[in-house]
Amino acid sequence: MNRLWWLVGGLSLALAGPITAEPMPEITYPETRRDSIVEDHFGEHIADPYRWLEADVRNAPEVADWVARENAVTESYLDSLPHRARFAERIRAFMDFERFGLPTKAGKRYFYTRNTGLQPQAQLFVRKGLDGDPRLLLDPNAWAKDGATALDAWEPSEHGRYLLYSVQDGGTDWRILRVLDVKSGETLADEIRWAKFTALAWVGEEGFLYSRFPAPEEGAAFQSLNYDQAVYFHRLGTPQDADERVYATPDHPDYGHSARVTQDGRLVVITSHVGTDARYEVHVIDLAHRKRDGWKAQPLVTGFEDDWKLVEGAGQHLWFVTNRDAPRYRLVSIDLADPSPDWTEIVPERTDILERAGIVGDQLVLNYMRDAASHAEIIGLDGSPGRTLALNGIGTASGFRGKPGDAETFYAFTSFNCPASIYRMNIRTGESMPFAEPSLCYDPGAYLVEQRFYTSRDGTRVPMFIVRSKAIAEAGKPVPTLLYGYGGFDVALTPGFSATRMAWLEAGGAFALANLRGGGEYGREWHDAGRRENKQNVFDDFIAAGEFLVAQGIAKKDGLAIQGGSNGGLLVGAVVNQRPDLFAAAVAQVGVMDMLRFDRFTAGRYWVDDYGYPDREADFRILRGYSPYHNIHDGVDYPAILVTTADTDDRVVPGHSFKYTAALQAADLGDKPRLIRIETRAGHGSGKPTDKAIEEGADILAFLAQWTGLSLDWQPRSEK
Template sequence: MPDMHYPETARIDVIEERFGRTVTDPYRWLEGDAGSDPRILAWIEAQNAVSAAYLEALPGRDVFRERMAALLDYERYTAPVKRGGRYFFTLNRGRANQPSLFVREGSEGLDRLLIDPNAWSDDSADALGEWSASDDGRLLAFGVQVGGTDWRTIRVLDVDSGRELEDRVEWARFTQIAWAPDGSGFFYSRYPRPEPEAMNAPAADHAICFHRLGTPQEEDRLIFATPDRPALLNIAGRADAGRYLHISSTPGTNESALAVVDLEAEDWTPRTVVAGMEAEWLVLGNVGTRLVLLTTEGAERRRVVSLDMAEAEPTPVEIVPEAAGQAVVNDAAILGGRLLVGYLVDVKTEVRRFRMDGRPDGVVTLPGIGTAGGLRGHPAENEAFFVFTSYDRPTTVYRYEVAANRAEPWAEPVVPIDLGAIVVEQRFYSSKDGTKVPLFLVRRRDVTGAAPTLLYGYGGFGISLIPVYNPLQIAWVEQGGVLAVANIRGGGEYGRAWHRAGRREMRQNAFDDFIAAAEFLKAEGITPPDGLAIQGESGGGLLVGAVTNQRPDLFNAALPGVGVMDMLRYDQFTGGVLWMPEFGSPAEEAHFANLLGYSPYHAIRPGRDYPAILVTTADADDRVVPAHSFKYVAALQAVDLGRRPRLARIETRAGHGGGMPLDKAIALHADMWAFAARWTGLAVG
């Protein structure tokens, strides 16, 4: 193919000496705000013009768009939340850009539309964020997400009339919404209002406030803050019918301190229960004054304990010990007077029942091998709900009778594809150091030989890649490609040890695991020698960028999305400071050397043939700011990396991914899959 002609990107002289090393940053000017810097806006437009011309010419693009739209044309429910005899849930009937919020009046009542975010903007880029119904089901507080940003405006709806109240709460971010038991108001998390020029500045002073209905936000009561540690994230929650508000404070890890507010007391004074941040403490609910929690304290793969708030110094009392083997607790709830605990066993779900004193009480029979989760229900009621899904099973909502231990479908989708033609298998392969790593393979039943493969990974923050039905991925499989998902270290698939083995100075393990997955796919004849594309988003975008630099010979196409690409300055923007426990601090010499060694922006290797690269990001991403991708693309295009293209696709009125309208998600993935198909040899038609 002819050489690509990329837009000119100005270079500036930014040279720094750090710990005896010279670091250049010639594209730092791209960290500015496109809304106020015409140079950056012009650069974005020029990059999009080049990539659009290339992508529009790809033969498989329209096929993928049409098939994705068709594969998504089915009803998609979330598990209902029951409040005051009413059932609240979201539903997308198929082709709507955004799911809408409905209420069902009683178990046999009619569904009534409460909120349709599709009417909020012409391009459907504004979305419904977090939402919560009051205990009696009369009121609903909901967050509005504008154009993909992480910021929220919280509004309140009268459920009986459908009328929106005058209450407005601004500058909520990284928040839950927790109602007071009497419905007088709700708790939420917010940052101070930023100055316009500081929208991308590091986030600080996260606080929990209480908004009393009918009062202006200026009168909201400060409940909890950590001014001595302004970088902490403070999240407040309340379990179903819970007596306590529980407050988690974390520097950005899964581990947290725990404070509790007794909502039956008059003064609502937070009480520190766990001061240190060496373990997870996740509140499931309370039985009288006893909190029931999941914790990693004394259990790398979590156990269930209680803490009695009537004691002056509550100490953990074990209810359900850490499971034998490698099973890790992934979900749990108090339902119908039982403890239901979901375990990941080699990344597949088992749900086990326990009495409240910890005695085993059988298992929940699941409809297959896959993922069960979202356990919801009143702790004292017999009726509960959960969802089940897998790579070849669309998400189904089940109604569960706790006493009878019986589940039946509550909302079972009918999808426009014969899923019997899809095969899912799990394999295990050896990484560089001999560690066994799980790998899921999804393909058409008639694809038995080597086929172009899309390898997906993440490997960070203790997040597990569990089997989930995704029509956008199925579109690749439907065309004859293989989808491979590697459960690499850095995730949470086997608990804290698995996570820690892939973070900070151990992050190279995650990269090695992903590289080993690629080598395994080729050695086993699953993928042809020139047929491998890799994809990852956010921390997975970092993964793709890092391994592309380390082994450019191994991949034919790379799709890094909304990635953390400048590891020496990630902590300078928005919530990046929260990632330092995961990555290490660029201001510390030991961490600096490690970060510089794999930073995608800094570790590009001129003179080597790189795979075709399509970098995707969005202009309103205020979690991983798009400057990461801008600088990375500029660096890729500035040096000789072979003749394959290195392009940027920059979405407008979109953010880190959450709330993206369906039409934009389809267009994005059609471009990515067509690009990958072009360079892996997948015949689309």
Template sequence: MRSLLVALLAATPVVAAAWDYPDTHRGDVVDDYHGTQVADPYRWLEDTDSEVTADWVTRQNAITDQVLAEIDTREGFRERLTELWNYERFGVPTVNDDLLLYERNDGLQNQAVLYLQTGLDGKPRVLIDPNTLSADGTVALAGYALSPNGRFLAYALAESGSDWRSIRVRDVASGRDLLETLTDVKFSDIDWTRDSLGFFYSRYPSKDGTFDDLANQSLWYHRVGRLQSEDVQVYARPDKPEWGFDAAVTRGGRYVAISTWRGAEEKNQLFRLDLGDGDTPNFDGPVTPVVDGFVARYDVIGSSEHTVYVFSTENAPRGQVIAINLAKPAKTHWRTVIPQGEETIESVEFAGGRLVVVSMRDAAHRMRVYSTAGKLEREIALPGLGTVGSVAGQADDSTLFYSYESFLRADTIYRTDLNTGKRAAWQSPDIDFNADDYVTEQVFYTSKDGTRVPMFITYKKGMKPTGDHRTLLYGYGGFNVSLTPYFRIHRLAWLERGGVFALANLRGGGEYGEAWHAAGTRENKQNVFDDFIAAGEYLVESGWTAPEHLAIQGGSNGGLLVGAVSNQRPDLFAAAQPAVGVMDMLRFHKFTIGWAWVPDYGSSDDAEGFDYLHAYSPLHNIKPGTDYPATLVTTADHDDRVVPGHSFKYIAAMQHAHAGDDPVVIRIETKAGHGAGKPTSKRIAEAADVYAFLWRYTGG
């Protein structure tokens, strides 16, 4: 494959556009993929820091502002979303002896504030308020861990939505930070040693202040109060530059279980490091394999003395729980605690000396408690079709906290006694919305190849399938991500206006285990698009909507989904909203962490991979003279996960080819990233624009 400098040439649109889109230069870059010549006229837009790209961004945002300004519901959506968003919300607390650490947003704060309180009835105090760290709210708290003795808090900050983190240490009693700041951190957990004197984290080597090459992550130990230059490198594999590392210290403090991951692959290795039984951890011992070879998932759940409890998919594609004694880690000593069942295990928490298992049945959660011997003790009843968002407890305390949500009900935090099963709400949201006026039903439809696919449909009670309801269909379909019924405040504004919301559980996700995931990957990716198209056809055929009233939406891998099906079935949808999408399937692996997605997507570096990627790549399957759905692409200038060049090139190609009267435009957020940590003010503004656009162009 050759790489050429871009010659910027003025482009003449294929057809006369209804909107005065900015002129976008078309270069003469052509790449040779295994003997096939593929033009890439917008290669120059990959340079998102250039002056010419910045000028293009300004001009694109200007035409988008013009389009949005003509929509009369835009301000109404903004006002209603501001009202809806203004409710107090809490995160599930992390419990450390009698200390509760949790996040709280009073309603319209740009960032949630981290609070600490002693006991369930203690008075909370602010430990970290990210809103004070930047004038525009673009610095976010991106992870934290309290030391076992409760004296120190290690916490990570992210700026402008970046995946890069800086880690700092705060003295809990005084509320003041110590001197050290750890940098070059990305895709890292924080786990303390039992002596509370330091913690493990992962970082990348710095390359003259740039981070274009995400390779050679290594595991480090930081001693509190010391400079990062004094940190101890615990484990590195320069011979395996694609490997990444996470550490989990066992409850007794003797061992570190090191998980070795490789991109987004749903397989990892497991190693151990014996820290010794002295007062000071010993990092000189060998790192020895417990699970050698990337054959399945092995996720450490928790530990009891020398034993670690591990979620595994080896010979169990729907998941199982095993126990491994790190003092005798040979496989012959492993014990199966909870074998694979009919349901897919979503998560497991070790709390109160028990295993709390969240599983899925037809994409909705169930919650059960097992002994460490594998005996079912009880099922924790959930209010309905919904999602257990987070579970937290202590290894030796029977109090368990967890959150529950659904399409219509925001996170409620529950407190349950694992000994008795008694449950009470710890924090309940109070939203200006009557959920009882709406209903969610689950349906099953048939995809192109006969596969039975579940879908949730939410609407106002009493609505009948009359064929004329504005309907928003959402999907993802990738990376083993399961879409269970989860709450998003902005969807309420859509429902209140009489809209219908549907979510399809496409192949590529994890709803039915690894087989369901694999059926939507690599050469099977077309199954995902077929599933989504069949969902749209079902909504039309069952009378809920019609093509002129149907909108589709998805983000990241879901943005790829929306782009692909817009190309394949432009007649089926009135409007499309691909957010931060992976649109150039021939070059995605060349940017930031894109190489890590090859296990799901495949790669154009391989001849077979090129064939199936080129067949559906959203950028490469836009056809001149086609009447495409009204399209609002959203991305951000600081997205360092799915770089904005994907969306830039895609919308340039759409504007060049589109033959319809409805707009195809892009909304480019500034000082924002892939989505995490985005300030509330930006979330409201973006949601108002998106929903006003979709409402306008599903009006028929």
């Protein structure tokens, strides 16, 4: 197939002169009802006029009508933007390449996902041996006409006879579990409902372990709080109501639990959590004694104090990565057969963050993070020195799954300017060979990926990745720049490919990703420095990143845009309130916007670890001080704002975005637009079909280009 492709060298960027956004027609926002709700919070009377927008759009006709009217205004505006169609075309081109997932080996079979490029969802294939012919096992594209039903997680049984998989419909966090007979390709009658936040763990080939919540009340599936999660065992060929409850804590309904089974099938390891903090309890069930003891769980770690990541087990020997007495993590092991088992340190804490580890063959593969970029090492099971795995520059390595006795493992490597390539590594020699490499419509070498450090308000040194074309970097002139951040929940933002970002870069923009406090880039201290009473540090870091980009001549002073999703949507809302003068445009996606009521819906109760408790005065004072919904400054010029959410988002319920947008539109914030884009049959992000992702990306880029002054003049460079 012939297609035009464009290189940065073929762009006319008009860098020498000023670029300004042309004024758009005045927007008439839909009328939004204001109620007179006022509540007393520790002596402060706080209005909440748009609380009625919290109702589930499926069961509230007035909310559904508001959504339809808002979408009509937003769609009309976005469709009028001059570069929207071209951005959609270019995002589609950047996505149109064959993509593979990491293979998983079970018996002699290899299982992996593949998307030919523009399929709505990736398909699942199996090969018998690496050189065997691929056979299609699951095609999610046939599950729904709109492509919005997705294959989520999947796990083959030990010998590859069965495949357990989870189905995600319309973007919800709820999952349906099903089982496939791999040889025949037939789906078994087994079906599990109301699974959520679950691992998939086979017990031999007789059945599997999973986690679920009680069925919610009618009409409350997408808003009610999630309590009483338990681990169950499902025996193949039996109905769900016959499943055995393996582990639960009825005296602590706020606890959550997930189960894994060691590769040799000997031990079940149950990890329990209270909130989002990486502070866990661990219990172990010895399957060798199940006939005698049933599902008797023995405590291994108690107290919810530290992170415990199971690496693997062999017999009664277990390996974990933990931050107990090691804020940047270390590798430890324990022998449960010992009369007095105790932890043995295998790999001590280092300056770099030990993200994860795996046992492959008779060696350990360690995945480290240094300044938010990956590197890996292979060492002996006893910690004896091994070798460093060479990776291709600044990027993110993932995978390295395997089990004792394996001769190989697979890993992926990606960066901002290059999609993931899959490699097969000989664990004994360390030699890596490509398993699947993308064929691209552009030259990754035309783009510069660099890392710089800047100083935040309190003097903290913060890293930031900056990506732009080499031609723009060499020209040394500032250009419209998109700054992205998250800063929370111990999540590290690392280099990764995005077709939407590539379209922005190709059009002449720059992209920056700031590794803010609150994330996991530097371990426990970095996370603690950006949560609860320290949350303002996250906002200060993001603001300082924007100031740095302008001061360094990377971003145009009137051309800096910001973007963030979920906790990052909160980030965008907060910094826009605090520094509206710094930004030309902002995109807040599926954000947590009402910090006084976030804990009342679905998984929101978990987030108190990072945010605090709205019903405790000390926490309330902090939350009230930055809550995006409650701190909009009437009479101040704001940047152009596009809010995005989805009707099936049951992680951060769309009421957050609805209320925030209504408050923005009611305030006097200047002439720039404040719009909301509400997707249907979509959720918090995962499972979104390709066409919907392209449309959303094009809307966002066209909006940002309009208000940052990005001057686009694509010229065909050559054909491919």
